Amino acid sequence: MEKKKKNLKEDGIGIYIHWPFCQSLCPYCDFNSYVSEKIDMDSWSAAYKRALRISATQVDSNLVHSIYFGGGTPSLMSSRLVYEVINEISKEFKVSSDAEISLEANPTSVEYGKFKSYSASGVNRCSLGIQALNDRDLKSLGRLHSVNDALRAFDSARQCFKTSSFDLIYGRQNQTIGEWENELKRAMSLDPQHLSLYQLTIEPGTPFFKLQQKNRLRGLPNDSKSCAFYTKTKEICKNNELIHYEISNFATKGHESVHNLNYWRYGDFIGIGPGASGRISVNGTKHETESHKNPMKWLGGVLKNGGEIYSVSMPLSFIDQAKEYAVMSFRLKEGLNIERFNSLSESKLSLTKVEELIDMGLINKSHNSLFTTEKGELLLNSILSHLLN
Numbered sequence: 001m002e003k004k005k006k007n008l009k010e011d012g013i014g015i016y017i018h019w020p021f022c023q024s025l026c027p028y029c030d031f032n033s034y035v036s037e038k039i040d041m042d043s044w045s046a047a048y049k050r051a052l053r054i055s056a057t058q059v060d061s062n063l064v065h066s067i068y069f070g071g072g073t074p075s076l077m078s079s080r081l082v083y084e085v086i087n088e089i090s091k092e093f094k095v096s097s098d099a100e101i102s103l104e105a106n107p108t109s110v111e112y113g114k115f116k117s118y119s120a121s122g123v124n125r126c127s128l129g130i131q132a133l134n135d136r137d138l139k140s141l142g143r144l145h146s147v148n149d150a151l152r153a154f155d156s157a158r159q160c161f162k163t164s165s166f167d168l169i170y171g172r173q174n175q176t177i178g179e180w181e182n183e184l185k186r187a188m189s190l191d192p193q194h195l196s197l198y199q200l201t202i203e204p205g206t207p208f209f210k211l212q213q214k215n216r217l218r219g220l221p222n223d224s225k226s227c228a229f230y231t232k233t234k235e236i237c238k239n240n241e242l243i244h245y246e247i248s249n250f251a252t253k254g255h256e257s258v259h260n261l262n263y264w265r266y267g268d269f270i271g272i273g274p275g276a277s278g279r280i281s282v283n284g285t286k287h288e289t290e291s292h293k294n295p296m297k298w299l300g301g302v303l304k305n306g307g308e309i310y311s312v313s314m315p316l317s318f319i320d321q322a323k324e325y326a327v328m329s330f331r332l333k334e335g336l337n338i339e340r341f342n343s344l345s346e347s348k349l350s351l352t353k354v355e356e357l358i359d360m361g362l363i364n365k366s367h368n369s370l371f372t373t374e375k376g377e378l379l380l381n382s383i384l385s386h387l388l389n
């Protein structure tokens with residue numbers, strides 16, 4: 001029996017559900033993902049539902065404005081499992097009538113064949129991992145789909161969901177700026193409502209990292225070419241009237257990701273599933289939560305007596321909250337709100353340092369907000385260390 005629910009505030013939170021499995025592992029990926037031959041959907045359903053019931057008794061707010069199925073590859077979840085998780089959230093929380101419910105999907109036929117049933121369960125936003133619009137690069141990125149699969153999946157997503165987004169990766173091996181320009185223009189011809197455009201980064205521990213260590217991953221861009229990729233990306237998106245609302249995210253008006261905006265604005269979100277992290281308010285204090293990364297360890301912990309949904313849950317100091325807020329908010333075009341920073345940190349942001357950064361041409365100030373200039377966008381780490389140290 002779970003604990004009784006507390007008196008609840010209605011500030012609004014997001015819920016992140018992590019599905020840790022993929023059909024195969026991509027050589028650049030450092031997400032918490034695994035390949036497994038046998039997945040018992042009923043056990044996962046029981047664990048997600050129990051974790052949701054427990055978390056509902058802990059958090060100060062039960063108004064949910066976004067649900068996000070991320071991974072791994074959540075489009076490998078059965079339609080019934082997605083339905084059961086959404087249904088449990090509706091029972092345990094108050095889901096706002098216009099809540100955004102997103103699901104990440106890969107564009108293989110097995111997955112896009114389920115879009116209609118996901119939509120019937122309440123999913124209204126799909127984020128497709130297309131990654132490249134040429135078959136040669138899809139192969140070298142270890143993707144299992146072709147460009148034709150991607151186009152069919154996107155077409156199906158457009159028919160099934162209110163908002164459809166897709167991801168592309170640039171700065172790939174031997175990719176020229178001209179090739180990226182043509183690929184991005186092709187992406188624009190699909191009339192996307194939302195795009196996530198990331199530079200290929202080589203993360204420690206990945207197969208690409210190991211190849212790079214052995215000097216066998218050639219043709220990656222240097223810093224100046226990386227800047228040129230980013231500049232070209234912004235230029236093409238602007239020409240196509242996509243709003244650049246976060247470093248790597250572009251959207252038509254009204255199609256910005258509600259869930260990710262909450263995250264970057266440092267709102268509360270519950271993280272459920274292996275390796276999921278969260279930021280939740282408990283009795284008025286913001287906590288960070290972490291969960292066991294190993295899927296079976298997480299599953300066993302949740303289902304055992306007492307139900308362990310987090311491996312770590314601890315209060316955050318005021319200064320840590322302010323730092324986290326600064327790191328997140330500078331990624332957004334709307335920037336950092338000085339009053340919010342000051343109220344989180346319980347001390348004041350140094351206006352001398354702010355003036356210094358303005359003089360260096362790295363940030364601008366408007367009313368009560370600070371945001372990066374074009375030059376500053378490329379030097380975000382330096383801005384943060386100057387302001388926060």
Ligand code: SF4
Nearest residue numbers: 022025026029033072
């Ligand atoms: S499909 Fe996505 S989550 Fe899975 S390994 Fe590839 S990039 Fe990572």
